Amino acid sequence: MFDFSVITQWIDQLLRGVMPDAAALVVECVLIGLALLLGYAVIALALIYVERKVCAWFQCRLGPNRVGPFGLLQSVADMIKMLIKEIIEIKHVDRFLFGLAPYIVIIASVAAFSCLPFAKGLQVLDFNVGIFFLVAVSSIGIVGILLAGWASNNKYSLIGAMRSGAQMISYELSIGLSILTMVVLSGTLQITELVEGQADGWFLFKGHLPALIAFVVYLVAGTAETNRGPFDLPEADSELTAGYHTEYSGMHFGFFYLAEYLNMFIVAGVAATLFLGGWMPLHVPGWEGFNEVMDYIPSLLWFLGKVGVMIFVIMWFKWTFPRLRIDQLLRLEWKYLLPINLLNLLLMVVVVVYKLHF
Amino acid sequence: MLIDKIVAKIPGARAEGNETPTIVVAPGDYRALALFLRDDEETRCDFMVCMTGADRGESLGVVVLLESTTLGHRVYVETTTTDREHPALPTVSDLWETANLNEREVYDYFGIRFSGHPDMRRLFLRNDWVGYPLRKDYDASEAANPVRLESDESPDVTLSCREDGGEETRSLFDDEEYVVNIGPQHPATHGVLRFRVALEGEIVKKVDVHCGYIHRGIEKMCENLSYPQMLPLADRLDYLAAHQHRHALCLCIEEALQLEVPERVKYIRTIMDELNRLSSHLLFWSTLCMDLGALTAFFYGFRDREKVLDIMEETTGGRLIQHYNVIGGVSADIHPNFTRRIKEFIKYLPPMLKEYDQVFTGNVIARQRMEGIGVLSREDAISFGVTGPSGRASGWACDVRKRRPYGVYDKVDFKEIVYTEGDSYRRYLVRVKEIVESLRILEQLVDNIPAGDFAVKTKPVIKLPEGRYFKSVEGSRGEFGVYIESRGEKTPYRLKFRSTSFPLVSVVPHLARGNKIADLIAIGGTLDYIVPDVDR
Numbered sequence: 001m002f003d004f005s006v007i008t009q010w011i012d013q014l015l016r017g018v019m020p021d022a023a024a025l026v027v028e029c030v031l032i033g034l035a036l037l038l039g040y041a042v043i044a045l046a047l048i049y050v051e052r053k054v055c056a057w058f059q060c061r062l063g064p065n066r067v068g069p070f071g072l073l074q075s076v077a078d079m080i081k082m083l084i085k086e087i088i089e090i091k092h093v094d095r096f097l098f099g100l101a102p103y104i105v106i107i108a109s110v111a112a113f114s115c116l117p118f119a120k121g122l123q124v125l126d127f128n129v130g131i132f133f134l135v136a137v138s139s140i141g142i143v144g145i146l147l148a149g150w151a152s153n154n155k156y157s158l159i160g161a162m163r164s165g166a167q168m169i170s171y172e173l174s175i176g177l178s179i180l181t182m183v184v185l186s187g188t189l190q191i192t193e194l195v196e197g198q199a200d201g202w203f204l205f206k207g208h209l210p211a212l213i214a215f216v217v218y219l220v221a222g223t224a225e226t227n228r229g230p231f232d233l234p235e236a237d238s239e240l241t242a243g244y245h246t247e248y249s250g251m252h253f254g255f256f257y258l259a260e261y262l263n264m265f266i267v268a269g270v271a272a273t274l275f276l277g278g279w280m281p282l283h284v285p286g287w288e289g290f291n292e293v294m295d296y297i298p299s300l301l302w303f304l305g306k307v308g309v310m311i312f313v314i315m316w317f318k319w320t321f322p323r324l325r326i327d328q329l330l331r332l333e334w335k336y337l338l339p340i341n342l343l344n345l346l347l348m349v350v351v352v353v354y355k356l357h358f
Numbered sequence: 359m360l361i362d363k364i365v366a367k368i369p370g371a372r373a374e375g376n377e378t379p380t381i382v383v384a385p386g387d388y389r390a391l392a393l394f395l396r397d398d399e400e401t402r403c404d405f406m407v408c409m410t411g412a413d414r415g416e417s418l419g420v421v422v423l424l425e426s427t428t429l430g431h432r433v434y435v436e437t438t439t440t441d442r443e444h445p446a447l448p449t450v451s452d453l454w455e456t457a458n459l460n461e462r463e464v465y466d467y468f469g470i471r472f473s474g475h476p477d478m479r480r481l482f483l484r485n486d487w488v489g490y491p492l493r494k495d496y497d498a499s500e501a502a503n504p505v506r507l508e509s510d511e512s513p514d515v516t517l518s519c520r521e522d523g524g525e526e527t528r529s530l531f532d533d534e535e536y537v538v539n540i541g542p543q544h545p546a547t548h549g550v551l552r553f554r555v556a557l558e559g560e561i562v563k564k565v566d567v568h569c570g571y572i573h574r575g576i577e578k579m580c581e582n583l584s585y586p587q588m589l590p591l592a593d594r595l596d597y598l599a600a601h602q603h604r605h606a607l608c609l610c611i612e613e614a615l616q617l618e619v620p621e622r623v624k625y626i627r628t629i630m631d632e633l634n635r636l637s638s639h640l641l642f643w644s645t646l647c648m649d650l651g652a653l654t655a656f657f658y659g660f661r662d663r664e665k666v667l668d669i670m671e672e673t674t675g676g677r678l679i680q681h682y683n684v685i686g687g688v689s690a691d692i693h694p695n696f697t698r699r700i701k702e703f704i705k706y707l708p709p710m711l712k713e714y715d716q717v718f719t720g721n722v723i724a725r726q727r728m729e730g731i732g733v734l735s736r737e738d739a740i741s742f743g744v745t746g747p748s749g750r751a752s753g754w755a756c757d758v759r760k761r762r763p764y765g766v767y768d769k770v771d772f773k774e775i776v777y778t779e780g781d782s783y784r785r786y787l788v789r790v791k792e793i794v795e796s797l798r799i800l801e802q803l804v805d806n807i808p809a810g811d812f813a814v815k816t817k818p819v820i821k822l823p824e825g826r827y828f829k830s831v832e833g834s835r836g837e838f839g840v841y842i843e844s845r846g847e848k849t850p851y852r853l854k855f856r857s858t859s860f861p862l863v864s865v866v867p868h869l870a871r872g873n874k875i876a877d878l879i880a881i882g883g884t885l886d887y888i889v890p891d892v893d894r
Contacts, residue, residue, distance in 0.1 A: 058654050059653070059656075155538045155539075159538070159875070163560075232651065233876075319653065320654060320717065321721065322650040322651045322655075323651025323652075325726075326560050326874065327560075327874065328723075328726055328727075
């Protein structure tokens, strides 16, 4: 299986050959940052296009089909529009916080994005508490949303932000606990080791019942965490027009928009990493020939394929279900998901202690 | 006989007319008569069908049409005051809830103050409007009311007039209340309607309704138009029940003229009414789903509604507004494809309805969002005058097609869908089931359209005999009535449309109180009001 670290190390040695170590480090950081932002933007644009096409097919429509072949350039055109649009200055807003909010959201999202293992050896951040770091930085986004609602000086925005705060803090618990369940199974917090641990079978199969429960809970909570339907209460266009980003325009709005799609990608990516083996091909113990064939498929494709399936499922939710009400949403978390999760964690501990998993 | 009893009870009362009697009383006896009519065992007029202001030259007054939902009879009550400077009448808004907004409308149009009314503000016109437009001596020149470019501030205080003639100001909202403005530009108000909502967290404390953003003064315009000229205005009230509304106006004029329309016309009109109801209910289903966040369902509904519109377009030339009914018939004969396409549609829709049920009716989230939300009791429904599917969901069998059949509704077999729970879910179910009933009606009629003329010849200038006429039909969202007061001229002396959506909007504050802000949207969605019909 191709290891991307060959390329990264080659670049590293090349740079160190022509400049001092410190300078090489700086150049590498800049390069990584650029690659990260580029990947971030490209994936977001691709997702926006995919979402439009997928929802169009759900709704007996064609979707974008005028700009470029099959409308492929539509989201690029939209991006250009967004970039050159005026950022409208609004009276009576807290100027500093109003401007800061979208950056907090986008920074949290990029930081979480950098933890994802895209392929073998293709990962920006990887250290011994990687998954913990990912959960931590992704929750910073809430601060941005709350600030956006508060600083906008708009009643719709404030209600949207308060809903968002209540929702994300609640569902953060479920996400954390279901990740913890998988950490118990794997015995590590490091993301590469989590993936390596699934070489002989994905955790979803290895951990059988508790892993399955954790997977379902994670999917529900992850959808809620990204503020997508049926949990899109913070925006709830038919109630609050656009919720916390009502007053934003131009690229400030664009940041919220990008972050929303990238958060969906991150949630799907984490689900793929924790439950579906990340970039690890499908291996069945004992089937040597089958395993070898699977290994020929590049690891990047495995990862993106799994993420793609997860994203499709999340979109499927959104375009099928009506929206919940705030009290129903919180009831679902605190009365159902959280107790189930706690019991499931206990169950997983029992499974691991008595070695009942595969 | 009943009249004698009333006259014996209230000595000043005087009765006129025979079919639908009019009882004329002095303002002093007005409340006593209203109370008697509402509570007496033999009258039991618990439903105020419509309230109309009237300018009689030297006096101003109101004409109220009351109906008994149990006994079925109707009676007009008229009271006038000769004081044109400061006209005041006692309120009946505490006896019938629907009188609340109706009296505000009368105040807006005629300047009659209702003593005892808790909230005497203008309803449709701007607060700085000069004069009362439906008075006969109204100055309609632009000098009196130039086009104003500044926005109309909505005051937070309201007036209430005491019985002794004094006034009290009352503030609508407390200082501490978090008031959120929903509308006039808002995706869930279905038009330019505005609510000011006092919130406590997510919970709605008060709702203040603001109407009039698309008030066009249609009733005033009708006073200056001849009868054939005013027909297109009826289509523009509730654009989703355009055909039915125009049907009501034509029926009312034909009844006054004692004009018998051919049987073929009755069939065509009935079929068109049901097609219109189908398109309206399909649109209701779509928009409700969208309000509750199910966007995909919205497209399904619109996909199927399109087919109904195509059928109507082929015959009438119009999709939303058809301009098809004329006095004495319809404007053109049906298209040769008409019956075939209706039959195809009758086959096409039921599998789609099954899909609707799978994607929305049976959905656990949708059920939770609607069940037990915004419960309207039967008494309240009658008191607020909430007719149509919303009234039937509360257990009030108020279908005009059954109670006072018109067209060929007496010849077809269909079920009146009535539930007793009165919550949002039942309001939704009534409409979904009415789609099936409409299909059944179409099925029975479409093959039996008799041959004959599609219209009878009428004179170019139509003069209605002197008198007052009221005719109502079952619109897509309730009883739509036309009240014409004629003095034998070619234009009506006073014309009033009993709006179907007006009571629906007036009931929103009552239903939303204590519910969540998201429920306000669900309640509004299931009541299914259309704003042009409210503002007229």
